[in-house]
Amino acid sequence: MANTDVSGQLATAGLAFGDLVKLTGQAVANTQTALNKTGADATSALATTLVDVIAVQELDYDDNGNVTGEKTFTQQLPLIDFIDPVIYQWTQVRLQGRFTASQFAATASTDTHSNTSTDSSGQAGFGIIFGGGYNNFQYDDSQTHIDTNFRVEDSVGLLRMNAVLEPRHDIGVPKPRQAIVGPQIEIDAGPIADVGNPATSRTMDAVITYRNAAGDPIAGKELAIDTQGVAWAFKGGTGTTDANGQVTITLTRQFVGDAPDRTPADFVVGVRKGIVGESTTLTF
Template structure:
């Protein structure tokens, strides 16, 4: 029986794959080193180059919350504050290998057998019926046998490589500071009162809104837009404009439908707006 053996071919393939892994690792490391050097050079150049950038942007409002003007303040800053250097890195490098090797062997054997037999018989004389004559008999036989055997061994394979090179996203450009010059709104929680009961049939809270100009002086006679995130509210005393102190008071009301209603204090967001000026705060009652 013939023997097959592909171990030598597979060993050679294993060595080749090992070399491929080693060379790929060296290539990745060398490329990443060059990428880092390029990024460092780029960052250094951007850091040493100064440009005029907007450091602060100022917007002015009047007492009605309308924009009346805007101006920007520039200063010399490194270009790196404006332009992000692109820093590339190998996120992933994957190798997958399958290899092929094959071998075929065959053996053949044969044998034969030949047999021959000859028998002769002669007769002579005079007869009334057959007369005289001669007879000869011969027997031949042969046999052949052929035996063929074969054996094969094979291995197939495939090689794949995936690599991802992408920029980093952990560096950003800082936004300029925003400065607002104009009126301001403040919201303060007032007293809480349970009405009816016990248990209370409703609960109220007074909220005081103050409207002031840029110098901190009150702005009287202004109507403010109010929103209380679904909780009912009304002007206290029916006054819907700020008074001489720039204040406006509203009354928030929670109504409990029956004795089993949940009376646990809840958070309510109160938002107040005048033109483009707005403010929000959370009160609990």
């Protein structure tokens, strides 16, 4: 019986694929090193190139949250403050190998069979008129059988490679600062109280303070208030800031159902005056 074995070819293919992986890894590493150097050189060039720009822009607001003026401060700053260098990286490199190997084998066997048969006869004795005699018969038989066996083994292969090169998003340049001179809004949590036994609702006071740029309270101003998912009302019935620049609102959370969830919940409170705004999360 013919036998085939392509393990030798496959072992050689495995070694070749290992070398391919090794060389590909070296190529990726060398390319990444060159990309990093290019990015570093570009970053250095941007950092050492100075341009005249507005470093800080100051905006002034009045007590109503309206812009009353602005000031600009110019100076020479590095170009890197405005242009981000692009640093590339290999994010994915894949190799897929599928190999081909084949082997052919053939065997042949011959079987020969021969058969020979001989028969003989004779006559002799007294009174034979024609004298003695002798007869001889021979039979020959020969058979030959040839058996041939063929065996073929094949292995097919394919190699694929894909790679992704893209910019890195975790490297950036800080932007220039912007200074705002104007009123400030503060939102502070006040006392919490349950209404009813068992409680059917829960209230919380929120104190809103409105100050100017110097930190002094601004009185007599109406503020725009927005709450998400909870009702509110002015405490004391007034919606303008007092002499301390404050206005207090009461948030009311209703408990609905026979077995309501009374665990503390978060609610966002936002306050605006003109384009000046502030928001915070209150829990009660």
